Amino acid sequence: SQQGEEDPQALSIQEGENATMNCSYKTSINNLQWYRQNSGRGLVHLILIRSNEREKHSGRLRVTLDTSKKSSSLLITASRAADTASYFCATVRSMDTGRRALTFGSGTRLQVQP
Amino acid sequence: SQTIHQWPATLVQPVGSPLSLECTVEGTSNPNLYWYRQAAGRGLQLLFYSVGIGQISSEVPQNLSASRPQDRQFILSSKKLLLSDSGFYLCACRVPGGVGQPQHFGDGTRLSIL
Numbered sequence: 001s002q003q004g005e006e007d008p009q010a011l012s013i014q015e016g017e018n019a020t021m022n023c024s025y026k027t028s029i030n031n032l033q034w035y036r037q038n039s040g041r042g043l044v045h046l047i048l049i050r051s052n053e054r055e056k057h058s059g060r061l062r063v064t065l066d067t068s069k070k071s072s073s074l075l076i077t078a079s080r081a082a083d084t085a086s087y088f089c090a091t092v093r094s095m096d097t098g099r100r101a102l103t104f105g106s107g108t109r110l111q112v113q114p
Numbered sequence: 115s116q117t118i119h120q121w122p123a124t125l126v127q128p129v130g131s132p133l134s135l136e137c138t139v140e141g142t143s144n145p146n147l148y149w150y151r152q153a154a155g156r157g158l159q160l161l162f163y164s165v166g167i168g169q170i171s172s173e174v175p176q177n178l179s180a181s182r183p184q185d186r187q188f189i190l191s192s193k194k195l196l197l198s199d200s201g202f203y204l205c206a207c208r209v210p211g212g213v214g215q216p217q218h219f220g221d222g223t224r225l226s227i228l
Binding site: 048101 | 206216219
């Protein structure tokens with residue numbers, strides 16, 4: 001099963017409003033990452049929060065992490081139409097080979113209406 | 115910074131035909147390389163990853179194979195495509211070392227099997 005799962009699956013808001021997306025995960029982590037994907041494009045890394053951090057900011061992005069609840073949230077403030085995209089959280093897991101890989105959730109599709 | 119090139123951007127192939135998708139990386143040496151498949155509206159499924167030339171690990175049994183003939187070249191192949199191979203294929207790279215390194219993605223190949 002997915003290590004990270006986002007909710008809601010879809011979110012539609014008006015320009016200028018804030019958008020909040022949540023992510024839950026199952027096992028302990030070193031860090032949690034958020035990515036953005038425009039339709040038909042690759043993923044772009046937005047922000048990484050380490051397990052010993054509770055909150056992190058980058059421009060209009062604010063990420064929180066609650067390791068006791070195994071959850072994270074991504075807040076986009078003062079949203080713009082250009083923020084329309086899918087947003088994924090990702091956590092690192094160990095594979096059978098001992099290597100590590102990112103596991104992505106199913107994403108939240110954000111639609112910002114102009 | 116790393117740049118990932120994927121081609122072709124779109125591909126339509128008949129069932130039973132062979133496949134070769136290519137991914138090349140610029141801006142880094144000895145990267146970790148990844149092939150993902152993304153179904154419509156879903157998250158990413160890791161197919162293959164490579165930590166060096168000729169070193170390929172597979173995450174799931176499937177009809178596809180991968181090869182890494184050069185340090186910055188990663189190829190996804192199939193001898194006979196199935197309908198279930200349709201999807202959006204993404205190549206990603208990661209600079210090794212440290213748990214906080216993000217993955218960088220190409221713009222993907224949309225593969226439709228008829």
